[in-house]
Amino acid sequence: VRSPARFIIFLIALLLPWKAHGADVRVRATLNPSEISLNEVTELRVTVEGSLTASAPSIPAVDGLEFVYSGQTSNFQFMNGIMSGGITRNYDVIPRKAGSFTIPEITVEVGKTSYKTQPLALKVNAGNISRPGRPGNPFAPPPPASPPKSSNAKEDGKQPQAAWLQLSYPRRDFFVGELIPLELKVYLHPNLRLEEIHKPALAGDAFSISKLGQPSESIESVDQGRYLVYTWNTLISAIKTGEHPLGAEMQMTILVRDQQTRHLPPGFDDPFFSGFFNVPRPKRVALKSLESKVNVIAPPTESKPASFSGAIGKFELGVSLSSTDVNAGDPVTAAINISGTGNFDRVQSPELSEKVETIKLYSPTARFQASDDHGFAGQKLFEQVVVFQDPALKAFPSYIFSYFDPEARKYVTLKSDPIPLQLKGSPLLKNEPSPGRDSAVGSSTPGSAGASAAPQAGNDLVANKLELGSSYARIPLPLRSVYWISGALLLVAFGLSIIFLNHRRKLAGDPKGRRAVTNERDIQQLLHRLEKEAKSEDATSFFLTARKILQIRFSGHLGIEPEAVTLGEIEARISQAKSGPCWETIRGIFQTADAIAYSGQHFSASHLKEWREHVNEVLRTFK
Amino acid sequence: MNRLFILNLSILFLFGAPGLVTANDQAFHEANSAYARGDFEQAVRDYEQILRGHYSVSVLFNLGNAYFRKGESGRAVLFYERALQLKPGDPDVHANLEYVQNQLGIFKSPPPWWRSLFDLFSLNSWSRLTLLTLFLFLAALAFRMHATTVKWSPRPLIVILLLVLLYSAAGMIVRMDELDKAVVLRIDSPLKVAPVSHSPTVGTLTPGLVIHVEKELDEYYYVRTPEGKTGWMSKDTVEKVIQRG
Numbered sequence: 047v048r049s050p051a052r053f054i055i056f057l058i059a060l061l062l063p064w065k066a067h068g069a070d071v072r073v074r075a076t077l078n079p080s081e082i083s084l085n086e087v088t089e090l091r092v093t094v095e096g097s098l099t100a101s102a103p104s105i106p107a108v109d110g111l112e113f114v115y116s117g118q119t120s121n122f123q124f125m126n127g128i129m130s131g132g133i134t135r136n137y138d139v140i141p142r143k144a145g146s147f148t149i150p151e152i153t154v155e156v157g158k159t160s161y162k163t164q165p166l167a168l169k170v171n172a173g174n175i176s177r178p179g180r181p182g183n184p185f186a187p188p189p190p191a192s193p194p195k196s197s198n199a200k201e202d203g204k205q206p207q208a209a210w211l212q213l214s215y216p217r218r219d220f221f222v223g224e225l226i227p228l229e230l231k232v233y234l235h236p237n238l239r240l241e242e243i244h245k246p247a248l249a250g251d252a253f254s255i256s257k258l259g260q261p262s263e264s265i266e267s268v269d270q271g272r273y274l275v276y277t278w279n280t281l282i283s284a285i286k287t288g289e290h291p292l293g294a295e296m297q298m299t300i301l302v303r304d305q306q307t308r309h310l311p312p313g314f315d316d317p318f319f320s321g322f323f324n325v326p327r328p329k330r331v332a333l334k335s336l337e338s339k340v341n342v343i344a345p346p347t348e349s350k351p352a353s354f355s356g357a358i359g360k361f362e363l364g365v366s367l368s369s370t371d372v373n374a375g376d377p378v379t380a381a382i383n384i385s386g387t388g389n390f391d392r393v394q395s396p397e398l399s400e401k402v403e404t405i406k407l408y409s410p411t412a413r414f415q416a417s418d419d420h421g422f423a424g425q426k427l428f429e430q431v432v433v434f435q436d437p438a439l440k441a442f443p444s445y446i447f448s449y450f451d452p453e454a455r456k457y458v459t460l461k462s463d464p465i466p467l468q469l470k471g472s473p474l475l476k477n478e479p480s481p482g483r484d485s486a487v488g489s490s491t492p493g494s495a496g497a498s499a500a501p502q503a504g505n506d507l508v509a510n511k512l513e514l515g516s517s518y519a520r521i522p523l524p525l526r527s528v529y530w531i532s533g534a535l536l537l538v539a540f541g542l543s544i545i546f547l548n549h550r551r552k553l554a555g556d557p558k559g560r561r562a563v564t565n566e567r568d569i570q571q572l573l574h575r576l577e578k579e580a581k582s583e584d585a586t587s588f589f590l591t592a593r594k595i596l597q598i599r600f601s602g603h604l605g606i607e608p609e610a611v612t613l614g615e616i617e618a619r620i621s622q623a624k625s626g627p628c629w630e631t632i633r634g635i636f637q638t639a640d641a642i643a644y645s646g647q648h649f650s651a652s653h654l655k656e657w658r659e660h661v662n663e664v665l666r667t668f669k
Numbered sequence: 670m671n672r673l674f675i676l677n678l679s680i681l682f683l684f685g686a687p688g689l690v691t692a693n694d695q696a697f698h699e700a701n702s703a704y705a706r707g708d709f710e711q712a713v714r715d716y717e718q719i720l721r722g723h724y725s726v727s728v729l730f731n732l733g734n735a736y737f738r739k740g741e742s743g744r745a746v747l748f749y750e751r752a753l754q755l756k757p758g759d760p761d762v763h764a765n766l767e768y769v770q771n772q773l774g775i776f777k778s779p780p781p782w783w784r785s786l787f788d789l790f791s792l793n794s795w796s797r798l799t800l801l802t803l804f805l806f807l808a809a810l811a812f813r814m815h816a817t818t819v820k821w822s823p824r825p826l827i828v829i830l831l832l833v834l835l836y837s838a839a840g841m842i843v844r845m846d847e848l849d850k851a852v853v854l855r856i857d858s859p860l861k862v863a864p865v866s867h868s869p870t871v872g873t874l875t876p877g878l879v880i881h882v883e884k885e886l887d888e889y890y891y892v893r894t895p896e897g898k899t900g901w902m903s904k905d906t907v908e909k910v911i912q913r914g
Contacts (some may be wrong), residue, residue, distance in 0.1 A: 411873060
């Protein structure tokens with residue numbers, strides 16, 4: 047990602063106009079920090095403001111100091127069509143001896159002009175400077191050793207090694223079950239970067255290793271060389287007695303940045319350009335540490351306390367009661383806190399130093415709170431419910447906890463202080479039988495099923511029920527889909543009824559619309575009757591029905607009752623009817639209906655069917 | 670065909686059903702006898718056999734007693750909880766549950782006062798009541814809207830039904846938390862940080878402790894203890910009070 051960015055900056059620097067060279071160019075050098083210890087590295091920054099094309103500074107040689115180029119940063123601005131910006135080159139300054147040093151002026155060429163920085167002072171102290179967090183760290187390694195020969199190291203001892211793995215642990219003799227802090231350090235040459243790492247494999251089968259977390263990164267100087275160091279702190283546990291090798295092998299992928307600058311064309315050999323072409327390539331390697339013989343022994347069996355449960359480390363014991371002023375029979379909680387460092391998984395709940403018949407103890411619960419990433423340091427809290435059955439009891443006895451101290455090589459037994467009690471009430475009788483209870487094994491009280499009296503929790507179980515009782519469904523209703531479907535159907539039915547009701551109400555509030563619906567229904571019924579009358583050649587009924595149909599249809603147009611609709615009304619008030627093609631049909635039906643009862647005129651079925659078609663045509667015309 | 674079916678149904682109704690009840694009664698009596706002579710292993714087997722065909726408070730209660738006598742207090746609590754799910758107000762079950770939990774060092778604080786309002790019925794009863802009152806409420810509402818010419822007003826009835834509906838729905842919702850109840854079965858059951866076997870533990874739980882399952886993943890439940898502690902528990906160490914399926 048960085049290389050394309052640099053390339054773009056480079057192109058911009060070439061293509062865009064710059065402020066006049068030399069006019070606003072400033073060069074300065076800074077040292078941060080200006081006071082270090084012999085085993086530390088400080089950073090020198092040479093900043094050129096006002097130009098992106100300044101040459102690499104010429105760093106003067108200083109006896110006792112080594113300068114190693116570590117990269118550069120660029121910045122630029124574009125204002126009013128003019129580019130401005132600068133470039134900063136960084137160097138790691140590695141001290142080779144203690145003392146006060148002066149870094150002379152550093153010369154930088156910008157175009158044809160030379161610029162010089164101010165001299166810088168650096169103080170190098172001989173003693174090691176304590177780093178924050180290191181004192182008291184149980185993972186602190188022994189003093190740095192020379193790099194061991196690893197499978198990756200060259201054997202001639204003259205050229206520096208590219209990478210190696212180093213283990214550090216506090217002692218060379220351990221106890222079975224003990225958790226041992228282990229520090230793994232991977233030293234990498236500055237041209238290498240760690241890409242991926244696998245869990246280390248320990249030599250032999252006498253130890254198991256905990257998971258690795260994220261490593262810390264630092265720079266260390268070893269044998270005149272500067273190395274990037276990845277450090278992991280973890281735990282190992284000894285699982286077999288005897289003399290065993292302790293070493294590790296780590297598979298990892300590292301990024302190797304090849305020195306390709308020499309292949310670049312003349313004029314492009316500045317470190318600024320090397321970033322464009324120098325692409326790191328991954329390489330899978332296996333680093334193997336030196337193996338040392340360590341001795342694993344079992345904790346001694348003689349003088350082992352009865353309360354020892356396998357805890358190895360250094361622990362402290364604290365006990366408190368939730369209340370000391372209670373009635374006999376009331377439950378109180380004893381909080382037993384074991385803190386320190388060691389194998390907390392083997393720390394079991396302590397026991398009372400003496401057995402007291404009138405104290406009832408329940409199974410404790412356990413909770414562990416680690417104070418580091420590995421569970422090596424922390425505190426384990428046990429909470430135990432206690433019931434004092436006799437108010438005469440004056441003190442809660444001590445808890446006893448034993449562990450093995452691997453440093454002192456002996457068992458240590460911790461004893462809490464007795465806790466004074468102020469109990470009230472009357473003593474509880476042990477195993478007091480109560481009526482209706484299952485005090486004798488297997489006895490049962492008839493009729494207990496469905497008992498209405500509410501028994502209190504007493505000294506034994508309520509007896510078995512003797513009646514089988516009703517059978518229930520095993521799966522509750524809310525877990526069955528049929529239940530929710532029933533509810534949904536109810537709501538849907540209600541919703542439909544609301545829709546139907548609204549429709550009815552709408553019709554009730556609209557008499558014209560309601561009459562239209564009724565008329566249409568009546569017309570449909572009369573048309574059926576008309577067809578039957580046509581078939582039976584009942585001309586009298588036919589024409590009376592046809593007139594009725596027309597009266598109903600025109601009543602809607604005239605806004606009067608059907609019985610009041612006459613031929614005269616239609617002729618007078620519906621001009622469309624008189625002038626339209628259906629007028630003859632309308633007049634014919636009305637006149638025939640009036641006259642047929644007296645005239646005795648006969649119509650054939652086919653003739654009546656024609657009349658029915660005419661009626662349908664009138665209905666279609668006057669909707 | 671139809672006649673044969675009706676005949677079979679009649680025989681089943683007249684003779685078969687009483688016969689089944691008698692068989693269950695007999696098995697129940699035998700299980701109680703095994704319990705009475707101290708053969709709790711046999712009693713547990715018998716009660717569990719009966720439960721396959723007859724899931725009742727009495728069988729669950731006696732099975733809880735048998736498990737307690739057998740030394741499996743966690744399972745005893747589980748079956749008492751199952752009995753209470755069917756009959757929340759059963760005093761015998763409450764007494765034995767409290768007794769066993771006290772023996773295990775579990776002392777429950779009394780429930781809030783309002784909880785007793787919803788302990789009247791089981792989850793099933795609240796569910797039925799909710800559905801029934803919903804039906805009646807909607808029917809009354811529809812009747813009021815459709816029948817505009819009736820002489821008496823159904824409004825008081827609607828209000829009463831609405832109140833009963835709200836009460837029963839609340840009872841159903843309150844008791845729905847039973848669906849996620851579970852009981853710790855084993856001693857020192859670890860509560861883990863992650864649902865994997867090699868995960869570090871945040872503590873151990875006592876058998877007989879009633880916890881709530883919030884979610885599950887593969888072979889683990891994510892649970893919350895009454896004290897609010899959360900973590901993952903293997904399904905081997907805990908069992909839900911209500912089994913789905």
